[in-house]
Amino acid sequence: MVDFSLTETDKKLIDLVREENEIGRAFARELDRTMEIEPSRLRGVHPAVADREDPFELLEGVHEETSGLVIAEALMFMASAQDVELRDVGGHEAFGSMVLRNFGTDVQKEKYGHLNLAIGITEPDAGSDPGAMRSYARYDQETDEYVLNGEKIFISFFNKFDGAVALVKVAGKDGSRPEFGTFVLVKGAPGLIESPQMRKLGVRKHELSGFVMQDLRVPAVARLDADFGKTLSNFNHNRPIVSAVALASCRSLLDFTRDKLKAAGVELDYTQGTSGRSALVDRFIRLESLWEASWGTVMRAKWLEHKQGMYSNGYRTEASIAKAMGAKAARDITQGCLEILGPESLSEEYLAEKWFRDVRIADIYEGAGEIQRVLIARDIFGYKKELS
């Protein structure tokens, strides 16, 4: 039966992440201003939350009391703008490790399983368009190694992780067409040159860097049996999460805006229709409606995932809808709130402008809004390859 209530455990988890974020806000501005962090400042847990339960760890244990593991997870992401990292992201964001866990052989897991691995897909001139990627591996029969050349950028936490899983083209045997191959790269290998962190518009806590492969030699065992499609297959899980994270910042900004309007004597009154509202209130209500609309698409996708399993493709269109809707809403909501708040909102004295910058990435990564629309349209029209 259709139900939008939260379980007590849902609420508890939401409160936990929300409280933790409140605690973290004290450090948010400093972290935002620190453009380059070498090495990552946080390993382990920040003292400010050392005596608190880790909400995501807790979730693992109590998910049967929630609306569902992935649903509760999304609710938690939507409840906290994650202005800082108070806990080492470690395994959670190690998507390369996830690929290894899902597609590695026992031997590979044995060899690399203890490492936190980032994932390297994007290239400077190719974005994430496979056809345009130039990174290349050739097999060296003599040494039973692959030799890799190329460059990968926009890699989350590569600076703090132990290595990466990278997608590169592999020369076909006997001159056949090259295919995609997925390799585990471990830091310290000669020829794996880490690029400096990228300076970004927002989410500066989210460290992003890259690497150059220069005649980088990896053993044959480093090649995983995970093709591009498989590597991307848990994007269905991640896409609504990207929305959820952006919506969390939007929620913070909407709350901030409501509070400041209230302090300025502008009351929100939902009983009035448009014609009875001030311009600021009308604008605010429209932005708030975008938020709630996005919330529904995220929850819907996560509910389908909960029913069907993370690796199902049965909710891929809904995952794209959640991503496309939430990420665009985040652009509109943050731009709109700053306009409502006026000049004062430009100041770094408040986090408003940070949220405005932070969420802008949501419509770009894990498949830009345009990609999501291609995927959604293909589903609508029953197309496979048409549209690009």
Add this chain to the structure above:
Amino acid sequence: MVDFSLTETDKKLIDLVREENEIGRAFARELDRTMEIEPSRLRGVHPAVADREDPFELLEGVHEETSGLVIAEALMFMASAQDVELRDVGGHEAFGSMVLRNFGTDVQKEKYGHLNLAIGITEPDAGSDPGAMRSYARYDQETDEYVLNGEKIFISFFNKFDGAVALVKVAGKDGSRPEFGTFVLVKGAPGLIESPQMRKLGVRKHELSGFVMQDLRVPAVARLDADFGKTLSNFNHNRPIVSAVALASCRSLLDFTRDKLKAAGVELDYTQGTSGRSALVDRFIRLESLWEASWGTVMRAKWLEHKQGMYSNGYRTEASIAKAMGAKAARDITQGCLEILGPESLSEEYLAEKWFRDVRIADIYEGAGEIQRVLIARDIFGYKKELS
């Protein structure tokens, strides 16, 4: 020197058309409700304006005292919603006749010059995509005639004119690729079957019908030396006019809205910023800004035309900009005004809802907004055929 003042004659002409439209409004609702008019109710001049100067006739004589013939013409179109036709459109809208005048031989002008000819391009399943058109002519050597088959729709005033200039494919000689040919078709010819008038969302005064060609035979002399490109070449002139006409209805609706708001006690105050406005006023001001922005693009295109001549291609992009901008603004302005006005605006007691319906065609005909954007983008990128 840049100047936005109007000459006295500009003003006089604008006043003339505006007054004439005020007179005509009395008949607007009735005309709007009459879906099918057979034959056209107006030949000649409506008694209500019989004693008034015809503004467009006057323009021809005094255009040297205006900001320029085509500029003044556009100003006139923007000043009157043309809710009714009080004067037989006759020659003004006879675009087929214009093609004949421009591209016909003396013999052809002699034979067809006295006729008011519509122009037939669009086909039911092809729109105005030449590649998809199916109307076909073959040359019959024995009789020195062409035999035409096919269907044309969305033809302005075909019901009241004497015939049409139609664009059809002509079988190539000796099996070569078909080319486009332009033919004068005269009503009464066996095989030229007039279709009933189309029932439309708006601009019901603008009679629109079509015809079927069923083994229609026309003499060889009926074929004009005007290819598709040439036939379309004065679209540069017309496109900003389409905007201007839509903007005239928008102006009427904005004025209506302002008056009704004022009567309801809502005053427009341009000194206030957004945060000092009510939702209705803020919305209205944004719609008004769209109108003024569109005005500028129309004037700019018309000024370039004035400098370069109607058949120049040097202002084609600006003509497309004026069309794209004004036609989209018309959708937004009319939808927005009805929302501002609220439920009462839905009633046929007022012309507000008529203007809402009337302007919707502007972004569709004479090249839909999408076509204009293709043309503008090609100009920006230096493309010729790319993008479609």
Add this chain to the structure above:
Amino acid sequence: MIDFELTEDQKAVCEMVRDFTANEVAPLARSQDTAGELDSALMDAIWQLEIVQSQCEPDGRSAFLAGLVLEELAAGDASVATAVASTMAYCLAITDHGTSDQRQALQESLKAPGFQALSLAVMEPSFGFSIGGLKTEAVASGAGFRLQGAKSMVPLASRCRSFLVVARYQEGEAAFIVPADAAGVLVREPCQTVGLRPLELSEVVFDNVGIPQGAMLGGSNGSNIQSIIDASRTAQACIMTGLSAAVLNHVVPYVKERIVHGTPLAQKQSVAFRVADIRIDTEAMRWMNWRSAWEIETGQNPTRLSALSYSFAGEKTMKIADEGLQMFGGHGFVQEHPLEMWYRNARAISVLEGVAGI
């Protein structure tokens, strides 16, 4: 616990209404629009589905199911859905807020074999009308009240036997059950309207109408007028979602088949992306409406979410109808296709605040 699964019963009702809509409602939409009148056989057939009546029984009352049904109906014809929602608004206001006498009288009229037109009367004939600024006023008078004012855009007013009139009363607002034949009630000729034409929307004037004590909704305690507005906003959002879904369903095959410059329209990014956006917005609307309706059904305060659902659906539905029309080009502007009608209906339903109910 968050769940998007409809019950088997809900699915069965939706499917039944969907079939009925496809077979009976949608085919008549154009002719009703042209005539400016509902088909009475159709409305009687809908009445016999007992959609409204079942909601008025204690164990049949489900705002959520009512919302689902309105979306399905609106996918066939927003006018028909609004007509149903109008009667529903009246009946449910009485069911939810009425005294036992009022409920009993309602039950009597629900026994009629054919469609019963009954309407809320909320909007007033002023431009820039604000739902917070009612002018119609009731004052206590003797053992009852006297009502003065005018209401506009009342659906099927000339067919209604009774109106539920929302008016200022004392410090707040109250609703009054006013028979159409009461002295001082003047139902004007339907003003023809740009959209939802079959609703025969009319102005109703209340000139010093005497109203007995028992006709105030909820009796001397009055009733929660805001909840009637909330229910209307959510109901209208559901109707708009149905209309948006209809545009999507109609546009998809057309753009796949229509070839322009050698490629189907659907393969042009600008078209494909707009169709994707229609899908995105329609789904987003639907889940918002579900939540608003769920809040109503579970007795939470739905005022905020109803306002947001209505605002979002209104903005997006107008855009969707507009874009749908645009994709059809000239064919969108003529009456051979429903796009131009949907364009008109979208504008109408999104500004008629307070004509519906779930």
Add this chain to the structure above:
Amino acid sequence: MIDFELTEDQKAVCEMVRDFTANEVAPLARSQDTAGELDSALMDAIWQLEIVQSQCEPDGRSAFLAGLVLEELAAGDASVATAVASTMAYCLAITDHGTSDQRQALQESLKAPGFQALSLAVMEPSFGFSIGGLKTEAVASGAGFRLQGAKSMVPLASRCRSFLVVARYQEGEAAFIVPADAAGVLVREPCQTVGLRPLELSEVVFDNVGIPQGAMLGGSNGSNIQSIIDASRTAQACIMTGLSAAVLNHVVPYVKERIVHGTPLAQKQSVAFRVADIRIDTEAMRWMNWRSAWEIETGQNPTRLSALSYSFAGEKTMKIADEGLQMFGGHGFVQEHPLEMWYRNARAISVLEGVAGI
């Protein structure tokens, strides 16, 4: 008589400023943004172009030309353009409205060899600030006035020798020339801002500041404060147009060269149409600004059109910067390209009501 032709003089000035912008201004935009500070050599070089000074001479005064120049400068860096427009606002308010003493004092300061920071102080430090709701107030006191209040987001405040403070006075508003070193004037540390960072925007507090009689703009007759706001709105619209044009110019080569799935981005309709829209909106902005500036220059009432130009430019420029960033994808989000800076600058310039002047 309608005419869009620039005079030869205007063309020459535009060309000169365009070259200067391309060679001197644009290359420093990123480093100034990072430093949060203007390059003083650059600002001195601009000062030596005498853009501001020439406007302050009777036969050099042209609001229209000033608008053209601001658009050109802003195409290189909106921060630099706004800094110039800020000083210009101060100087032109005095030139247009000042007493002869006030104008003479201004002329003296214009003789300085290097850039002079001078600012209007209009905005106030409250969220939801409304230009119609000033709280800073001047009251007559002895032979002069006393000023109480606070102004926010004053450009280059810590470098200004003097502010032109708009305050409530008697029934209306008036402007006062207040030296930065007057007793009671407190210039706070620049608050770092999301955009236009080199402007070092600061709050300035006026705590019971004594102001002599002669410091009220226009003397005892006061001045037309609205015309100062009008000039600012139009000036800011010109700056926004320059910023929008910069986005267009930067995006075009990128989308032509960037190949995605085998085709240049520029050949994808969704990209091409958005680029076309940027062109459409940028041109539409420009002609509106021209008209506003022309109204100012020819002494007509520009209040309405200035408000419309500002509203349109603000909405569209934010959209253009946003879409430009989107087309660059990940490259739009990092500081190797200017898109992310323009995104920040667009939001800033479009909400800072009253920092500029033509």
